[in-house]
Amino acid sequence: MHESFTVAVVGAGFSGVMTAAHLLRARAAAPVRVVMVNRSGVFARGVAYGTNSAAHLLNVPAGRMSAYPDDPGHFARFASARDPAVTPATFVRRSVYGEYLEDTLTAAVAGGAPNALEQVVAGVRSVEPGPDGVTVTTEFGERIRADRVVLAVGNYPPTHPPGLPGAFLASPRYVRDPWKPGALDAVPRGAPVLLVGTGLTMYDVALDLHARGVPGALAVSRRGLLPRPHDPAVPPAEPAHRPPGIEAAGTVVALARAVRQQVRAVSMAGGDWRQVLDSLRPITPAIWQRLEANERAKFLRHLRPYWDVHRHRTAPEIWDGVDRLRQQGWLRVRPCRLLGAKDVGGSAEVSFGPRGTDSVECVSVGAVVNCTGPATDVRAAGDALLEDLFRRGLAQPDPLGLGIEVAADGKPLGATGKASPVLYYVGPLVRARDGEGTAVPELRVQAQHVAHALLDSIGERRAAV
Template sequence: MTAIEGPDPVLVVGGGFSGLMAATQLLRVLPPECSVLLYERAHPPGLGLAYGTPNPDHLLNLRAAQMSADPERPQDFADWLARTVFDAAERAGIRITPAGTFAARGLYGRYLSEHIARLEARAGARLRVVRETLCDLELRAGGLVAHAADGTRRAVSAAILAMGNLPGPVAAQSRHQRDPWDAGALTDLDPASDVLIVGTGLTMMDAVATLRSQGFAGRIVAVSRRGLVPKPHAPVAAGPRPCFDAATRASVRKLLAWGRAEIAAAHQAGTDWRSVIDALRPITDELWTGLPRAEQARFLRHLRPYWDVHRHRTAPPAADTIAQEIARGTLVLRAGRICAVADDAVGAVVTVQPRGGGDTQVFPVQAILDATGFSRFAETQDTLVRNLLARGLARPGPFGLGLDATPEGRLRGTDAPLWAIGPLLRGILWECIAVPDIRDASVGLAAAIAGHLAPARQDRLKTVCHPDRSGSGAGHPSFKSGTGGGVSYRSG
């Protein structure tokens, strides 16, 4: 029998945590002749936006015990922390608190780097990491053609979009706006003049830590619609998983009433609201997908900010730092809407309409940091996403928060072999942005892709064994080096 030539690789776009998990699970379940091609444009593979920071005050917002990258070994990260030898600077990034151990995100990045090094060593030629931007995908018989920014085109059998949170529309409100993720852009600030952070969530907390580590000793003003800050974790265990009747499942108002009653009961029993919120954790996606669309919209309008600060909690040391800043008056939180930003030579004058009415507040700042999070899918200027939308290979999902896809991640509205994982599924799922969710989702995703590719492999096997059955002798156009169409393989 003739040896089977390897099929086109499976493409993973994005080498953050989602891309790393997708590649890991694909290599586990795909047959040995199948390979994985991973494109990452900016960060060391595995780290993405979140886990490359060297700042020891940028802490993980989940306990070490929840941050394993191995679905079969839930304590993998906690064990790694316990057995690894760290220098003094690294040890400063491990905070042991009554609520659990919280590590610096940079340490988690080191853990993921070791994971990918092992993966690459094991996979050999089956995994190719390419440091380049993937900017387009085109449908072709039996798969896709991937277009990279350097002009390379490659045939792939299927693709997983793992680009994380998409960049926003980039229309800076002010020429004094600076990037909160770019520590180097925050070194020259005047301590006598305020800095404005737009947003009061986890990104704001990071930005305050970055400003202080860069030596800024002046006042920081943070503004958001409600002025809510993430709550800290505490040593509270999750309550029992609740069971809802159909009427409660279909109504945000009824779910809220249940939550209020349970929280009151928790207080009576000497515990707190965290036990109630965490009891919902295993069924949050089930509840979200079961809500009628109008009820989902109601949740987004009225409850989301409250849910976010209670559900997406922060490490206690990070919360303490923010509380101390507020007590000292070096961080001022304002609840309201920014209605105007007027630039002048040295900064900007900001006008805020306070929440609940009252006189507008007008104040000068020297710099503005946008910590509002990330853009809606349809607003993004991301080239790959815009091309996929234009080609009809992708479409915005519910509320424009992410892509339209099945809960398992297969893109809807197209026959293309395209899947997504992680924050791109926001809206279809609710809990898809944190490590435990992405890690667990990658297992089902890889199995689905393996299932999709299996019949094609069987066809190829028959074709190789019985070349006369293939008709023209070419199941799909050849994309090997030097063939027509200008499409070539190139080693990463």
């Protein structure tokens, strides 16, 4: 019998760090050795919290960003200890949250057995269950033996926007992933840029490029919708704000009608639409799971853009900054579809069709920046580990392109519909199961549940021995 139970955590962003932290905090009752494997070599940061830009703020106030579900003030205390001006209502810089995750992982390791945590800098090529655990093989051929594996791979780089021809994708005038370190350094300062996508990523990129001295930007998307801001003056949602009968609605039309009616009712009573949407947060997975596949597809096709801009809101400071750029004329937002692009040497010429018309317009820009956000369709991610899991039948992609199929206990469902007893998943790809799952309030619960399931499996193995 092993003295300790080894868990390999693939990924070192929020999901991986918090799963590891829960396991390490509990090792007094169940000795656990955690091996974290991450290609970038940056642990407890990831794309979201690795930025050092002062313009990049969290989209959720400090009081709701605790890494631990049972300690709501955990992050707010950390942030206020470094800056007394921080309150639970403050939207803190993302870099501070990265420091917080580092500190949280360090605290979980401190005071425990030596070598309780090992960090491996490498990509993972394959995960192979065997009769006595799991073998994780890195891109360098190193083989790591573990009792269980947690897949915490996070988000994938954005896919290419429709309408950009293949010949343009290799152009230096095209930035596929603005979050890649140094990606925006190549954007020329002497010409305006085209931002493809008008969501939260566009906000961050626009503010960053404005600070770098780029003279202007045109942001385009099919509908031209912009994420709405949080309003600190709005009281928290209560169960009474929830649309009556919403949990029994079985169609997208019924759901939309119930939400609109409740927004009108709450607004007439002096409330705010944000309270209605926030009241749905605890029951969103149950609503999504009850919908038939064709109804889910309808939601994604027709309502998701409107849901996203109201549900996934931005900090008031970010909203004000972007609004100033629009009022100054530096940023223009238009609903349209891309029709083509070509590199003409010193610039990019892009053609697009404005929404609701048959006309074609062209613009000349210094660069085209893809701001469509992380990819969700893992079938096109090009990730060696995912492809290996699919090939072995250990996981399967969601047919709607939202992520992978995951059981209620966090285990990926294989090709036969059954879950491996040694693999777990934590991260945003549970959208396929829950319809949501990208924000810290959901991810921290996932990490805690998976950690508890792993600890339970330790007890089961000991009992068997």
